[in-house]
Amino acid sequence: MDYVAGIDLGGTKIYSALADLDGNILCESKVPTESWRGYEGVVERMAAAIRDLQREARLVHHGRLLAVGVGAPGPLDSNTGVVYQAPNLGWRDVPLGKNLESLLATPVFVENDANLGALGEHAFGAGRGSRDMVYVTVSTGIGGGLILDGHLYRGAGMGAGEIGHMTVLSDGPRCRCGNKGCLEAVASGTAIARRARREAGAGTAPVILELAGGDPGKITAVTVAEAASRGDERALDILTGAARFIGIGLANLVNLLNPSVIVLGGGVMESGRLFWQVMDEEMRERALERACQTVRLVPTALGPRVGVVGAIALALQRARDGQD
Amino acid sequence: MDYVAGIDLGGTKIYSALADLDGNILCESKVPTESWRGYEGVVERMAAAIRDLQREARLVHHGRLLAVGVGAPGPLDSNTGVVYQAPNLGWRDVPLGKNLESLLATPVFVENDANLGALGEHAFGAGRGSRDMVYVTVSTGIGGGLILDGHLYRGAGMGAGEIGHMTVLSDGPRCRCGNKGCLEAVASGTAIARRARREAGAGTAPVILELAGGDPGKITAVTVAEAASRGDERALDILTGAARFIGIGLANLVNLLNPSVIVLGGGVMESGRLFWQVMDEEMRERALERACQTVRLVPTALGPRVGVVGAIALALQRARDGQD
Numbered sequence: 001m002d003y004v005a006g007i008d009l010g011g012t013k014i015y016s017a018l019a020d021l022d023g024n025i026l027c028e029s030k031v032p033t034e035s036w037r038g039y040e041g042v043v044e045r046m047a048a049a050i051r052d053l054q055r056e057a058r059l060v061h062h063g064r065l066l067a068v069g070v071g072a073p074g075p076l077d078s079n080t081g082v083v084y085q086a087p088n089l090g091w092r093d094v095p096l097g098k099n100l101e102s103l104l105a106t107p108v109f110v111e112n113d114a115n116l117g118a119l120g121e122h123a124f125g126a127g128r129g130s131r132d133m134v135y136v137t138v139s140t141g142i143g144g145g146l147i148l149d150g151h152l153y154r155g156a157g158m159g160a161g162e163i164g165h166m167t168v169l170s171d172g173p174r175c176r177c178g179n180k181g182c183l184e185a186v187a188s189g190t191a192i193a194r195r196a197r198r199e200a201g202a203g204t205a206p207v208i209l210e211l212a213g214g215d216p217g218k219i220t221a222v223t224v225a226e227a228a229s230r231g232d233e234r235a236l237d238i239l240t241g242a243a244r245f246i247g248i249g250l251a252n253l254v255n256l257l258n259p260s261v262i263v264l265g266g267g268v269m270e271s272g273r274l275f276w277q278v279m280d281e282e283m284r285e286r287a288l289e290r291a292c293q294t295v296r297l298v299p300t301a302l303g304p305r306v307g308v309v310g311a312i313a314l315a316l317q318r319a320r321d322g323q324d
Numbered sequence: 325m326d327y328v329a330g331i332d333l334g335g336t337k338i339y340s341a342l343a344d345l346d347g348n349i350l351c352e353s354k355v356p357t358e359s360w361r362g363y364e365g366v367v368e369r370m371a372a373a374i375r376d377l378q379r380e381a382r383l384v385h386h387g388r389l390l391a392v393g394v395g396a397p398g399p400l401d402s403n404t405g406v407v408y409q410a411p412n413l414g415w416r417d418v419p420l421g422k423n424l425e426s427l428l429a430t431p432v433f434v435e436n437d438a439n440l441g442a443l444g445e446h447a448f449g450a451g452r453g454s455r456d457m458v459y460v461t462v463s464t465g466i467g468g469g470l471i472l473d474g475h476l477y478r479g480a481g482m483g484a485g486e487i488g489h490m491t492v493l494s495d496g497p498r499c500r501c502g503n504k505g506c507l508e509a510v511a512s513g514t515a516i517a518r519r520a521r522r523e524a525g526a527g528t529a530p531v532i533l534e535l536a537g538g539d540p541g542k543i544t545a546v547t548v549a550e551a552a553s554r555g556d557e558r559a560l561d562i563l564t565g566a567a568r569f570i571g572i573g574l575a576n577l578v579n580l581l582n583p584s585v586i587v588l589g590g591g592v593m594e595s596g597r598l599f600w601q602v603m604d605e606e607m608r609e610r611a612l613e614r615a616c617q618t619v620r621l622v623p624t625a626l627g628p629r630v631g632v633v634g635a636i637a638l639a640l641q642r643a644r645d646g647q648d
Contacts, residue, residue: 075614132480146580148477155582156456157618162579167572167610170493179575179610248491251503252576255486256470258479286491286503290399294481 001063004319005050006311007070008116011035011088014042015305016049018057019312021066021319023124027057028308035089042089043096046070047103067322068108069314071116071307072096078158081110109318113307114161117300118145119152119317120310121263125301132259136163137306138246139266142184148257164188168248183249187242189221189268195238196224207232225271236274243275247282254287254295265300325387328643329374330635331394332440333366335359335412339629340373342381343636345390345643347448351381352632359413366413367420370394371427391646392432393638395440395631396420402482405434433642437631438485441624442469443476443641444634445587449625456583460487461630462570463590466508472581488512492572507573511566513545513592519562520548531556549595560598567599571606578611578619589624 003026008015010033017028031049033042050068054060074086081097101108111119118127118135127133133147142164146153153160164184165177172181173191185191199205200216208227212218227235250262269276276297284292302309327350332339334357341352355373357366374392378384398410405421425432435443442451442459451457457471466488470477477484488508489501496505497515509515523529524540532551536542551559574586593600600621608616626633 130480148472149475151473153472153581155615155618156454156584157582157614159582159612159615159618160580162582162612162615165579165612166576167492168494170569170572177612245494248494252490253580255489256484256577256580257477258481258483258486260480288483288486288489288501290481291479291483291486294479294483 001059002066003059003063004066004312004315005053005068006308006313006315007046007049007068008113008307008311009033009042009046009070009072010307011073014046014049015308016046016053017308017312018050018053018059019316021316023309023312023316025312026059027053029053029056033089039089039091039094040099043099043103046100050104065104065106066319067315068100068104068106069116069311069318070096070100070108070110071113071311072110073113075159076110076112078109078111078115078154081108083110107318107322109314111311111314114143115145115152115154116310116314117143117265117306118147118161118263118310119313120302120306121265121300122147123313123316124309125306126263126298127261130259130261132257133261133263134163134253134257134259135263135265136250136253137266137300138188138264138268140189142188142266146257163249163253166249166252168245168252183245187245187249187268189266192221192224192238192242192268193219195241196235199234199238205232205234208235221268221271225275228274229272239271239275240278242268243271243278244282247279248286250279250283250297251286254283254291258291258294260294260296262295262297263300264297265303265306269299325383326390327383327387328390328636328639329377329392330632330637330639331370331373331392332437332631332635333357333370333394333396334631335397338366338370338373339632340370340377341632341636342374342377342383343640345640347633347636347640349633349636350383351377353377353380357413363413363415363418364423367423367427370424374428389428389430390643391639392424392428392430393440393635393642394420394424394432394434395437395635396434397437399483400434400436402433402435402439402478405432407434431642431646433638435635435638438467439469439476439478440634440638441467441589441630442471442485442587442634443637444626444630445589445624446471447637447640448633449630450587450622451585454583454585456581457585457587458487458577458581458583459587459589460574460577461590461624462512462588462592464513466512466590470581487573487577490573490576492569507569511569511573511592513590516545516548516562516566516592517543519565520559523558523562529556529558532559545592545595549599552598553596563595563599564602566592567595567602568606571603572610574603574607574621575610578607578615582615582618584618584620586619586621587624588621589627589630593623
């Protein structure tokens with residue numbers, strides 16, 4: 001039986017899976033990344049993870065591994081498989097695709113996380129059957145991927161989909177990208193935690209502070225969501241502010257790209273029903289009526305598996321392209 | 325000889341042209357729209373304009389008119405040729421494509437102005453040879469069209485490209501679309517004139533007021549550009565503010581779509597070198613470095629002919645599709 005593999009490479013774990021040519025997962029595994037081993041060590045761990053799965057599924061001498069999809073963080077060139085920068089892993093300009101290809105003796109295709117999220121949700125998740133879909137993930141950062149006219153849209157320099165760096169507040173707080181008032185700088189998990197810590201430090205968010213055991217440094221976006229679920233006004237206020245900005249970002253996407261579906265994932269999207277409601281209302285208040293009528297906002301169907309499923313979707317696509 | 329036709333339908337004039345299958349214009353004409361004749365009267369004038377051109381080019385009994393492209397204002401369905409709304413002309417839900425088709429006995433393809441601008445610049449103008457191009461026009465309103473992966477991107481409800489309704493100032497002035505702080509509400513020719521009129525009325529823009537013959541109601545964006553060219557600080561300030569907002573809008577486009585070219589047209593883009601410079605700087609300050617390196621900002625190559633040339637590009641494309 002022929003099959004493909006997907007790897008979601010993260011800073012802490014390597015999440016791998018094998019799938020048949022219909023995309024059904026045959027087996028999967030998570031192993032620690034152990035980034036202290038350095039680039040070559042990690043690439044070997046990735047190859048070993050695939051070999052272990054092949055043994056587990058008893059596929060070593062049966063069928064062919066047609067292609068491997070890999071999701072990696074940071075800017076990269078999906079044509080050459082070179083990862084330009086992966087701050088989590090301390091990598092710069094590494095030929096990940098080529099190196100993994102020689103270890104596995106199989107074509108390897110590398111793509112960035114957010115684009116794979118879009119591919120995964122489009123092929124097997126909440127965006128199935130749609131032609132124009134936007135995937136947005138809101139966690140520590142904010143990322144996105146675009147499926148336009150049925151295909152992943154990468155842009156002229158493979159940098160499309162940077163939804164998190166849309167300016168939504170021109171004189172807003174500085175973003176790590178250098179710009180001011182990016183969506184990521186005002187509505188990501190990091191931004192939510194930052195604001196809550198500042199308020200806790202100033203004594204204006206006692207409930208949030210208490211939930212963090214009295215240590216402002218331990219406050220995360222999850223603490224804020226927890227406080228909000230208990231009805232804390234301060235926490236609700238912070239989350240509502242972030243949800244409004246995400247609504248503005250979505251309205252801009254809707255007006256510009258007129259998608260039929262926007263799939264929303266990432267931890268911050270689990271901050272409760274109110275968060276979703278405020279975001280949806282803000283979007284519909286701002287976006288053009290006709291475009292609003294076309295679009296559905298839906299939560300991710302793949303959750304934490306979105307990366308590895310996206311990697312499999314990429315491998316399947318490339319395996320098919322190769323057979324054409 | 326086989327040929328195609330293009331019509332740019334405006335509120336005041338019907339601009340038509342015939343072109344050979346390489347897109348070379350054979351002859352062209354402008355006639356008043358005379359919208360007071362009502363929908364059917366205008367459709368007949370459009371057909372008559374094409375017939376006159378056929379006679380002028382001595383093509384009546386020679387060769388075939390393979391297709392007609394029509395650019396119309398307002399939201400429309402390019403599949404059915406129905407114009408939903410054309411406020412300039414007082415039309416609602418009119419089957420323009422079908423009606424013109426029966427008068428000319430030739431396939432007619434209707435597309436909105438801004439999309440045709442994008443098609444025209446991509447096929448015959450400043451975006452020639454690019455794969456990912458954005459067309460932005462800044463005049464009384466702000467419109468746009470997207471060429472992505474080499475094709476016009478229309479979106480799920482044919483509403484993509486509404487660059488003018490991107491929120492760039494969340495609590496900004498009300499836009500005619502109902503939203504607050506749209507790019508169009510702060511940086512279009514209308515927005516520039518509105519601000520200048522207010523200042524002139526309040527006595528803070530004497531130079532602009534003088535250029536308008538002392539009547540604030542006569543101030544337009546052209547008056548402001550004129551005052552700026554004479555070094556008037558107030559006018560420079562108003563234009564710089566608008567240029568900054570356009571720069572923010574372009575940065576958002578660059579981060580989201582990573583195009584290789586942005587083609588800029590419309591009267592406001594002729595407000596002087598400073599306007600362009602401020603806009604370009606603001607964009608480069610805000611957009612991600614890698615995406616900035618990929619993109620060129622270029623002025624329209626087609627100017628006021630962009631609509632009719634775009635209509636011809638559409639007709640040529642459809643004529644080719646029909647022959648496949």
